[in-house]
Amino acid sequence: MPNILDGRELSKKIKERIKKEIELFERKPRIDFLYFEDDKSTEVYFTRAKKQAESIGIIASLHNLPINTSEKDFLTLIEYLNNEKETSGIMIQMPLPKHINKKNVYETISPKKDVDSISHINLGKIFIGGSNLAPCTAKSAFALIEESGIQIEGSNAVVVGRSEIVGKPLAHLLLQKSATVTIAHSKTKNLKDICRNADILCVSIGQSEFITGEYIKEGAVVIDIGINVLDDGSLKGDVNFEEASKAASYITPVPNGVGSVTVAILFENLIYLHKNLH
Numbered sequence: 001m002p003n004i005l006d007g008r009e010l011s012k013k014i015k016e017r018i019k020k021e022i023e024l025f026e027r028k029p030r031i032d033f034l035y036f037e038d039d040k041s042t043e044v045y046f047t048r049a050k051k052q053a054e055s056i057g058i059i060a061s062l063h064n065l066p067i068n069t070s071e072k073d074f075l076t077l078i079e080y081l082n083n084e085k086e087t088s089g090i091m092i093q094m095p096l097p098k099h100i101n102k103k104n105v106y107e108t109i110s111p112k113k114d115v116d117s118i119s120h121i122n123l124g125k126i127f128i129g130g131s132n133l134a135p136c137t138a139k140s141a142f143a144l145i146e147e148s149g150i151q152i153e154g155s156n157a158v159v160v161g162r163s164e165i166v167g168k169p170l171a172h173l174l175l176q177k178s179a180t181v182t183i184a185h186s187k188t189k190n191l192k193d194i195c196r197n198a199d200i201l202c203v204s205i206g207q208s209e210f211i212t213g214e215y216i217k218e219g220a221v222v223i224d225i226g227i228n229v230l231d232d233g234s235l236k237g238d239v240n241f242e243e244a245s246k247a248a249s250y251i252t253p254v255p256n257g258v259g260s261v262t263v264a265i266l267f268e269n270l271i272y273l274h275k276n277l278h
């Protein structure tokens with residue numbers, strides 16, 4: 001059996017560390033969550049995140065916006081929060097409603113308050129290297145690898161999926177630690193062979209159990225970022241856990257893997273921004 005990389009354990013560890021740090025702050029950090037009323041799953045996620053924030057001394061404010069909020073009004077709210085002294089971080093629901101251009105949002109949110117590191121400036125800093133911020137999901141996947149003491153330097157890492165907020169930043173985080181990184185996507189040829197060469201295989205494609213046992217090298221570290229909700233309401237990753245477990249040395253489960261770390265990493269990013277602001 002492989003070692004299970006349990007996201008709940010890492011999340012607890014990060015939050016305990018942050019709680020101790022916040023106790024020493026004169027001014028409590030505040031995070032503002034922005035989302036639209038039609039998105040029930042984001043509402044559940046942000047409401048839970050608010051509760052967790054408050055349990056470690058973070059002030060959290062939910063902004064549940066009418067679905068017909070215009071792009072202009074949405075950007076005005078972001079600008080207002082950019083200038084609001086009490087706010088240290090702004091977290092925005094993704095994907096946005098179709099009538100709001102995400103590029104305009106990425107350009108409007110202040111890099112100083114961009115807690116999910118989606119602004120062009122913060123994404124660019126990941127490319128240059130040495131940034132403490134990264135989009136929460138990518139950083140969570142990376143943290144699970146790094147905190148387990150897995151050898152990254154010199155490893156062959158394959159990241160399947162090239163989205164701006166998961167695949168690309170994760171690939172750069174691994175590159176910074178001197179992995180040899182391959183980024184695969186829907187047009188990649190011989191995906192199976194490429195994956196079978198991976199010492200560290202990270203998958204973020206949004207297709208339930210697409211990666212079967214045949215894609216896994218003996219002893220590989222398998223990081224499954226996908227969250228797919230099946231018709232019966234159960235959650236599956238992008239990797240077939242049972243098959244992959246036969247070859248993997250380390251593997252993340254779904255649920256209780258990467259997705260369980262993202263809120264703690266969000267708070268870690270918030271504390272970093274808060275310390276820079278004050």
Ligand code: NDP
Nearest residue numbers: 137161162163166185186187204205206225226227258259
């Ligand atoms: P996107 O849809 O933005 O990107 C998917 C990527 O996967 C694209 O680059 C696409 O390639 C690639 N892809 C799709 N199908 C294949 C295939 N058959 N073979 C190879 N590559 C493929 O998704 P996200 O990155 O935002 O999310 C991916 C998954 O991660 C989803 O299941 C999502 O629910 C989950 N997720 C989990 C989070 C968590 O907290 N754990 C948070 C965010 C997302 P191309 O670019 O060529 O189209």
